[in-house]
Amino acid sequence: MTEPLLKMRGVKIEGRSDEMWNPIINGVDLTLARGEVLGLIGESGAGKSTLGLAAMGYTRDGVRISDGTIEFDGIDLLTASAAVKRELLGKRIAYVAQSAAASFNPAHRLIDQHVEGPSQHGVMSRAESEADGMELYRKLRLPNPDEIGFRYPHQVSGGQLQRAMTAMAMSCRPDLIVFDEPTTALDVTTQIEVLSAIRDIVDQFGTAAIYITHDLAVVAQMADRIKVLLKGDEVETADTRTMLDAPTQEYTKSLWAVRSFERPAKPAIATGAVPVVSVQNVDAAYGTTPVLHDVSFDMHEGRTVAVVGESGSGKSTTARCITGLLPPTSGQILLDGEALPASYKKRSKDQLRQVQMIYQMADTALNPRMSIGQIIARPVQFYLGLTGAAKRKRVDQLLEQIELEPSEYYNRLPSELSGGQKQRVGIARALAAEPKFIICDEVTSALDQLVAEGILRLLAKLQDDLSLSYMFITHDLATVRAIADEVVVMKDGRVVEQGPKADMFTPPHHAYTDLLLSSVPEMDPDWLTNLLKERGVDNVGDAAVDKM
Amino acid sequence: MDNVLKIIMQRLALGLLTLLIVSVVIFVAVNMLPGDFAQAILGQGATEESVAAIRRDLGLDQPMITRYFDWLGGVVQGDFGASFASANAASFSGTTSGVKTVAQQIGPRFANTMFLAAVTAVIAVPLAVTLGILAALYRNSVFDRAANIFTLTSISSPEFFLAYVLILFLAVLNPIFPSLSNIYDGMAFSERLNKSMLPALVLTLVVTAHMMRMTRAAIINLLASPYIEMARLKGMSPMRVIVKHALPNALAPIINVVALNLAYLITGVVVVEVVFVYPGIGQLFVDSVKTRDIPVVQACCLIFAAAYILLNLTADIMSILSNPRLRHPK
């Protein structure tokens, strides 16, 4: 057997916080053969980025490799001098960062940053490398490959930048590229083109790669082998197909199972039923820029309407119109068939109580200086006028509803809670008002999959118990599948399509809905290949959207 | 480019407007004085007629708005009016030829102050920027910590404390520089430099400390950017990372820091000039404050404010010019 390209043995990494060294990675082994793509997945805090950088012999400030060996092609990266490591980095090991917009130097043109590696490492002359760069841009299917390199980073869109960065990583034809969540910040339709471009070019040059992501479906498309990390420990490593078909560890199985959560379909809405909240022909604008055009849809008791769309489609703006933060320029919002005043300032206490909101970032949604008890007690006192023991009793009841032990959590501060627990407190605060209708704004998108799953189940249970009506804003179609009864698809401030979930997930439907749905990666490792075959390589991402 | 030009013109107009409003504030403040200039010039023992005569001469019987525009019109042409002190002297001698205008009084002193500021800037700016970059590169090292303590101390110390400490060591115990900066016209440059050295050093200490801390903060902020990490991961040498990747982006914050601190010099210069009896505009200002020579106070105040606004404006415009997003619009 030939010698592997990268060999990491018993690597331990520590990070410094509170004047102490705390473990991040507790002894992980990793082997990578030439030309092999290894997927590294795990939740946030699993240490996957740290491990990826360590594979390059690099640690960030305040992080150190405390034990183990890292060998790249026979060179020991931990004992190599700075000069030897510099000679490897960029030339034989390259890196593609999560945010291309931040990782390109704003002061230089793309092509100048592209040629820096080859010319400094003496691989190619400047002119050769420039020509090669354009060739790479063409291979990565960037528009105007001969011209795009002369732009500055801020003049190029996110998905294109990410491909330009892949080209830059390729500039010296390295043996290994570390991809650190390269598509996480992108919309689904853009993600596809970046994924397919990366996969093709890695294939073409036979480059080995470590592909870091938290998205199982993405890693299924990209990797030959998958390694699962949990809190700095390896859970299991296996061939992609083996891993997907027959995971051996409980944790891996639970990750896979998340995808299968789906609520049973509810009976159709009775004709003539008055919707809890009805959005009618709403137009809205920020200043003079119009953002919403004639948006209308209804939300009924005990049901969930999922509003989906990519960033900038007007989902959150619609929510702001419903809550009254952004009074619509025309159209109206009805609550139980009665028109609500446009601005929240003019609404009565009871009208305010009926419409509650749960936010995406639990960190900014809870006052860090108030205890959990105080946060939940405030609406109880404010709307229902309960005080003293009655108030405490109600808060305890609410804490039990969100599955947090009252005696333990009542006096804690938000900073002492995990992300999922904070989100639960946000739910309890909304419930405390005893509303009919709750807007959930991307409530699970900042959470890890297992935790998000718990939140979705909790919301579903609360809906059944209390006949709540939800407006569920999300860009994640798996979430839609799991929880929605009706779906509203938005694009550029307009409702493109709406209807019951079952209809939405069965063709035929509006072309954009189709594009959006088909762009969501699936767990099938052949999904991307099949999709590209179906659509043709030039018909993904921005190109496809533009054709509409 | 048009875009940038437009923004810069906007800033310039805004700066001019601010200066105009500041002049109103100064004028109104001075006019809150009880009595008026005529009485102040002639003193308590003046007769009604002579006060009235002077009032007419100086246009003090006009309404305030008229007087403001008269004053402003004069200022624009470099005429700040007549100084009380010299007007007083002139009224005793009975001639008007001895009356020194405020502009005549301020002119040479303004040049002296500019000289002092320039000497300070020449020493302080390169020193502070170099030290700031070094402290950022070797942050949390012994050097950085020592520099932190040193700069905090020198920022916290009143200018006169630093001045006397320097006089003590560099003038009294080791007579290297003179402790009095008696500068006059027609002095040789080297002697002038020698005599201005101690005040310049005091200002350098204070300004360098501020500038260095701000440069350090700006560079640290910059070095944390993902594109710096990217450059390191491309195997670029530390020198190249700094020169090619950090500096072009650091220029804006550093220029900003420099301009802000030169603006700070304006305040510092007052106390330092008094300690060293340096014949600059700061000392004139303090003297006029004590003798209540209002036209001079008013003029000095306006000049200080103008310099301050100008420097802040420069900082603003420089950072606009060095922003690639504005220079290369989409």
Add this chain to the structure above:
Amino acid sequence: MILWIAAVLIGMGALAWVFRFAGQAATGNAPKFRDMPFGVAYGYVLAALVVGWLIWAYFQGRSSDPAIANKFFFLRIGIEGFIIFAIAAWLFRLAGRRVGTAWSRKMFRAMPLTAAFGVMIILIYAILAIFAGLLAPYGQEQIIPGVAANITPGGDPALGGNLDFPLGTDQIGRDILSRLIYGAQNTVGIAFATTLLAFFLGGTLGFLAATFGGWLDQVLSRMVDVLMAIPSLIFALLLMTIASVWAPRLGIPLTVFMVIIIAVIDSTRVFRLSRAVGQNIVVMDYIEAAKLRGEGFGYIIFKEILPNATAPLLAEFGLRFCFVFLTIAALSFLGVGIQPPLADWGTMVRDLSGFVNYAQFAPMAATAPLLAAGAIALLTVAVNFVVDWMLHKSSGLKE
């Protein structure tokens, strides 16, 4: 001279090279020396030379030859002072870790030495200021009958001192020690009151502007912009000129005007900060949640915004205090600040400054003005050290 400096610089370069090479050889090419840039090695050599020179200078200061000893007297005092303060701060921190509540013990445990030094000095000043009347041996305006003016500090009769007046007397025979202690009360007290007033003004308006936004924010911000376009010391001097004419006519002490003038000028900076802090908090979702709940502005400002603004505001209070304190000292030094006969450090520096020129022959005499100026510097340094630590701590928590 220039050649000489060049020779030293090159010599140091050679030393640095030797140092690095020796380090590599001695440690078997350990990474620390192997990857050490030349500049760093140079820095080590430079630091070694400076420390060496300081030690040499210190022993010169202890020389038996009075001419040499006098010349290095202040360096010696400085070095001794530095060491004594460092040890005192260390002991203070040690004590803080042992006694007090669990909270204060925990705080002391995480405290760097500079911050411990700062806290110690601030406590000492506070005690001096509060109990000045009990601690000072004489009154601040008291001209002691039968005692000569200009007694040298140090209490050594051979050098013109007097043990009853350990820090000597000033030109008209007032006890300098007593005046220094009363100075703590006057200067620090007035600065503290001014800062409080500035915070009350600037903080209230700043949070109102941040919460309400709209035209109120526009009007206030533009006003503040204009006021901030005039350098603060210059503006203060201008207004003090006017106030000095009004004060006797209205029968109000000039000091009251000074407090108001400086507070107003400084409140502009407080306004800027509290507005910025407020705006950062106002965009938080929990504020939106409170608004949508229908809460009033009082609840939002006092329960939701203020508790989250205390940390940056407290740090700003320290910085503003230093600034106000230095402005007042500068005004007094220039003769338009705190008025005699109140004892005040700025005024004392100006009155005693002439003594600096005797340093070569009677170093003790020169300490008098430096003591007053040093008293100002020491407090601001102390406050700044504490603020620096607080800022560092709060920024560290975010990471």
